[in-house]
Amino acid sequence: MAKHKANTRKDDLRIGTPFWVKTPHSKVDAQSALTRDRFDLIVVGAGISGALVAEALTRAGKSVLILDRRPAVRGSTPASTAMIQHEIDVPLTRLRKKIGKDHADRAWLRSVRAVEDLVSLATKLKLDCQMRAKPALYLAGNDLGARALANEAKARAEIGIRADYLKRADLMARCGMDRTAAIWSDASASANPAQLTAGLLLAALSRKAQIVSPVEITDMAELPSGIALSTSQGEVLVAGHAVFCTGYEYLPQMKTKSHHVTSTWALASEPISELPDWMRDTITWEAAEPYLYFRTDEAGRVIAGGEDEDASETNSDPKKLAKKARTIAQKLHDLTGVKIGKPAYTWSAPFSVTDDGLPIIDRVPGFERIYSVMGFGGNGITFSMIGAQIIASAIAGKPDPDAEIFRYR
Numbered sequence: 001m002a003k004h005k006a007n008t009r010k011d012d013l014r015i016g017t018p019f020w021v022k023t024p025h026s027k028v029d030a031q032s033a034l035t036r037d038r039f040d041l042i043v044v045g046a047g048i049s050g051a052l053v054a055e056a057l058t059r060a061g062k063s064v065l066i067l068d069r070r071p072a073v074r075g076s077t078p079a080s081t082a083m084i085q086h087e088i089d090v091p092l093t094r095l096r097k098k099i100g101k102d103h104a105d106r107a108w109l110r111s112v113r114a115v116e117d118l119v120s121l122a123t124k125l126k127l128d129c130q131m132r133a134k135p136a137l138y139l140a141g142n143d144l145g146a147r148a149l150a151n152e153a154k155a156r157a158e159i160g161i162r163a164d165y166l167k168r169a170d171l172m173a174r175c176g177m178d179r180t181a182a183i184w185s186d187a188s189a190s191a192n193p194a195q196l197t198a199g200l201l202l203a204a205l206s207r208k209a210q211i212v213s214p215v216e217i218t219d220m221a222e223l224p225s226g227i228a229l230s231t232s233q234g235e236v237l238v239a240g241h242a243v244f245c246t247g248y249e250y251l252p253q254m255k256t257k258s259h260h261v262t263s264t265w266a267l268a269s270e271p272i273s274e275l276p277d278w279m280r281d282t283i284t285w286e287a288a289e290p291y292l293y294f295r296t297d298e299a300g301r302v303i304a305g306g307e308d309e310d311a312s313e314t315n316s317d318p319k320k321l322a323k324k325a326r327t328i329a330q331k332l333h334d335l336t337g338v339k340i341g342k343p344a345y346t347w348s349a350p351f352s353v354t355d356d357g358l359p360i361i362d363r364v365p366g367f368e369r370i371y372s373v374m375g376f377g378g379n380g381i382t383f384s385m386i387g388a389q390i391i392a393s394a395i396a397g398k399p400d401p402d403a404e405i406f407r408y409r
């Protein structure tokens with residue numbers, strides 16, 4: 001088949017330079033020509049979701065064709081600050097009110113398990129991606145105050161998720177931050193998201209997978225024996241199943257009212273030699289609107305983000321990027337006393353939210369063999385792991401009991 005030419009879309013998903021794209025082995029070379037081979041599965045999207053799905057399905061012995069309209073690992077994944085959180089954007093106490101206790105508890109427990117599974121997968125595959133288990137520190141803010149955090153810690157502990165409630169004095173003694181309260185809990189991690197994704201894609205390629213870029217999928221259909229996808233260049237590709245892992249971009253068939261795209265900003269500092277120990281060893285975020293979150297990497301860079309806006313376009317304004325980066329740096333200083341100076345990297349990107357903070361991991365409505373994995377918020381990488389597990393089980397004909405929690409809605 002014909003070689004695919006330059007990307008059919010001029011727009012990039014983000015502006016500025018995410019730090020991770022500058023790190024070694026964060027790229028994966030793709031083929032530029034499609035072959036005529038028939039694959040068990042086509043994965044559309046070569047970010048963390050596509051990489052985890054491809055890794056899981058090739059591990060199960062399937063042949064997988066991975067397609068992307070951009071180079072691999074160049075969508076929103078390298079924009080991620082990669083705090084691999086078990087904590088879902090919607091606190092357990094609130095999620096129970098929104099979707100009922102049973103589903104809420106299972107979503108939170110599944111999230112804890114997904115972080116553990118992702119850390120152990122990275123270890124098993126010996127991925128060189130700075131994967132490191134870390135506790136999460138969740139600070140009281142203008143959204144949840146001390147009393148609400150105490151209830152939240154209690155609710156988590158009730159279902160076996162360890163969550164230590166810290167009073168103001170405890171937090172001050174441990175981290176020197178002045179907030180009315182916090183929850184300190186194990187079971188999270190951080191990593192270099194580009195290296196993690198590249199490593200997973202390479203694992204899939206070492207089995208029965210191929211990756212081709214740039215290829216843009218524009219439509220889909222179901223056949224009696226499988227699926228067909230059409231490309232912007234007029235080809236039709238057939239396979240047994242397809243999974244759309246297209247992040248914050250999706251075809252009209254996947255549009256749903258419960259999900260919409262917003263904007264977010266992030267930065268990475270130069271390496272700082274004198275960071276407090278607690279900051280090196282935790283990931284931190286706050287129950288505030290807009291919120292601040294931060295972590296460090298192995299070299300002592302502070303990677304921070306937040307200042308989200310509920311609008312899909314504002315992340316493409318360079319002036320806004322400069323202003324948001326100043327605000328993030330100032331908030332970090334006010335909270336922790338750490339002065340990062342002029343950030344080494346700043347970037348902004350789309351981000352998505354769902355009404356209940358949970359992703360959509362399901363068949364595309366009206367299709368039996370075409371799935372999509374989307375709707376990722378602040379713990380998107382954890383949800384990508386859950387997505388890969390649920391989709392791999394569904395394709396193997398052994399539905400995952402938690403699949404009902406993440407249906408289209």
Ligand SMILES: Cc1cc2nc3c(=O)[nH]c(=O)nc-3n(C[C@H](O)[C@H](O)[C@H](O)COP(=O)(O)OP(=O)(O)OC[C@H]3O[C@@H](n4cnc5c(N)ncnc54)[C@H](O)[C@@H]3O)c2cc1C
Nearest residue numbers: 045047048049069075076077080082083217247376380381
């Ligand atoms: C600034 C920022 C900070 C974040 N911080 C965190 C964090 O700390 N922790 C966390 O867990 N998550 C975080 N996230 C969220 C996380 O990064 C995302 O959930 C995750 O990267 C989504 O990965 P993905 O593979 O689904 O999408 P992507 O990485 O965007 O990959 C989708 C791919 O699909 C391709 N594509 C789209 N449409 C088509 C098409 N029609 N045909 C062919 N290819 C197509 C795109 O080119 C792209 O490469 C953050 C996100 C941002 C933007």
